[in-house]
Amino acid sequence: MKALILIAIGSALVNNVVLSQFLGICPFLSVSKNAKTAAGMGGAVIFVIGIASLVTSVIYKFLMVPLGIEYLQTIVFILVIAALVQFVEMFLKKKMPPLYESLGVFLPLITTNCAVLGVALTNVTKSYGILESVVNGLATAFGFFIAIVLMAGIREHIEGNDVPKTFQGTAIVLVTACLMSIAFMGFSGMI
Amino acid sequence: MKENVLLERLKNGLLNENPTFVLMLGMCPTLAVTTSIINGIGMGLSTTVVLVLSNLLISLFRKVIPDGVRIPAFIVIVASLVTVVQFLMQAYLNDLYASLGVYIPLIVVNCIILGRAESYASKNPVLPSIFDGLGMGLGFTFGLSCLGAIREILGAGQLFGIQILPLADRANGVAGFTPITIFIMAPGAFLVLAFLVALMGIVRKKMAAKGKPLKEPSGCMTGDCAGCGFSASCQGKSKDDKGGETA
Numbered sequence: 127m128k129a130l131i132l133i134a135i136g137s138a139l140v141n142n143v144v145l146s147q148f149l150g151i152c153p154f155l156s157v158s159k160n161a162k163t164a165a166g167m168g169g170a171v172i173f174v175i176g177i178a179s180l181v182t183s184v185i186y187k188f189l190m191v192p193l194g195i196e197y198l199q200t201i202v203f204i205l206v207i208a209a210l211v212q213f214v215e216m217f218l219k220k221k222m223p224p225l226y227e228s229l230g231v232f233l234p235l236i237t238t239n240c241a242v243l244g245v246a247l248t249n250v251t252k253s254y255g256i257l258e259s260v261v262n263g264l265a266t267a268f269g270f271f272i273a274i275v276l277m278a279g280i281r282e283h284i285e286g287n288d289v290p291k292t293f294q295g296t297a298i299v300l301v302t303a304c305l306m307s308i309a310f311m312g313f314s315g316m317i
Numbered sequence: 318m319k320e321n322v323l324l325e326r327l328k329n330g331l332l333n334e335n336p337t338f339v340l341m342l343g344m345c346p347t348l349a350v351t352t353s354i355i356n357g358i359g360m361g362l363s364t365t366v367v368l369v370l371s372n373l374l375i376s377l378f379r380k381v382i383p384d385g386v387r388i389p390a391f392i393v394i395v396a397s398l399v400t401v402v403q404f405l406m407q408a409y410l411n412d413l414y415a416s417l418g419v420y421i422p423l424i425v426v427n428c429i430i431l432g433r434a435e436s437y438a439s440k441n442p443v444l445p446s447i448f449d450g451l452g453m454g455l456g457f458t459f460g461l462s463c464l465g466a467i468r469e470i471l472g473a474g475q476l477f478g479i480q481i482l483p484l485a486d487r488a489n490g491v492a493g494f495t496p497i498t499i500f501i502m503a504p505g506a507f508l509v510l511a512f513l514v515a516l517m518g519i520v521r522k523k524m525a526a527k528g529k530p531l532k533e534p535s536g537c538m539t540g541d542c543a544g545c546g547f548s549a550s551c552q553g554k555s556k557d558d559k560g561g562e563t564a
């Protein structure tokens with residue numbers, strides 16, 4: 127239990143997926159213009175990464191290790207993730223329309239999100255079991271959620287500020303990300 | 318005539334459509350691995366190898382791959398090549414492999430590769446496609462090495478691991494350079510890129526005034542899907558102002 131909590135805190139705060147590992151930068155910069163959409167994107171990422179880390183670790187443990195094909199992990203994981211996202215999208219559309227309404231638009235975007243593949247590969251590299259993988263996945267995704275929602279909140283305020291002309295747009299967002307990253311470095315002594 | 322096309326592809330990747338400076342594609346590895354110039358060059362060259370080979374294969378098979386399943390087919394080709402490169406690096410360049418870590422397998426989701434497959438290699442003959450991949454790859458390598466050099470010099474006073482700025486030694490009263498360590502840590506990556514984006518904004522304006530406007534950035538950074546190879550499979554639904562409306 128203690129190990130799981132340490133994994134969770136480590137992945138969500140200390141090694142934040144966006145601010146210290148630079149995975150999922152694209153949605154972090156492009157879908158963070160307002161807090162509501164950012165929260166939607168964050169929710170969708172938690173959902174997909176949670177399922178993806180479960181499925182990839184089950185496939186790895188019960189299919190790839192017995193067959194001795196661990197070296198195919200990159201190919202298998204990216205295909206599994208792509209298929210999974212399509213499947214989840216169809217399932218939600220059919221069975222849970224309200225959830226689909228709020229997450230649906232973000233789902234296809236997530237296939238390309240390097241964070242999903244990154245988490246699946248990290249789980250293998252650190253030889254996490256299935257439960258640890260899911261915890262690590264959910265915590266990483268929660269870290270993404272925190273980062274993107276905070277960023278969206280800050281960006282809503284930047285809108286009304288007098289930003290130097292050269293830095294308007296992406297540049298000021300990156301400066302903000304830099305400051306957030308410094309703030310998150312403060313967690314580094316926790317574990 | 319033939320050679321002109323090839324040279325034009327090289328120049329296009331290195332300058333006109335440089336993936337780092339002009340198109341702003343592949344930002345995850347750009348931020349993550351540029352802590353030193355060696356890492357930047359290593360990442361750039363591994364991406365170049367994958368890019369050249371994937372352009373070669375995709376262009377070869379462009380008439381065989383059915384249109385409906387082309388994205389999954391591209392992904393399989395790219396993922397296989399990445400796995401090969403990963404093993405070669407593990408065998409022969411283990412130090413570099415260790416410092417690049419998870420970012421080597423993540424070359425699979427680098428949007429430059431699928432972007433080139435989708436927008437160039439799947440429509441053009443083999444030889445120009447190879448040179449297109451080479452140009453883009455070298456352009457990316459150039460971008461990564463520039464960022465790596467800036468961060469290594471400011472963050473450690475070194476270049477290629479050699480101390481080029483003599484360090485200060487306060488205790489003995491020796492004047493010199495105090496490394497700004499933050500530049501080789503995570504926040505430094507964002508800061509350097511922020512200044513780069515701002516600088517490119519100025520260059521863009523100057524070029525437009527001269528009547529030679531640069532191509533607009535097309536990566537995910539701008540929320541524009543056009544540059545991304547996956548845009549076909551996600552129908553470009555990323556525009557976030559529309560979020561929640563499209564069912």
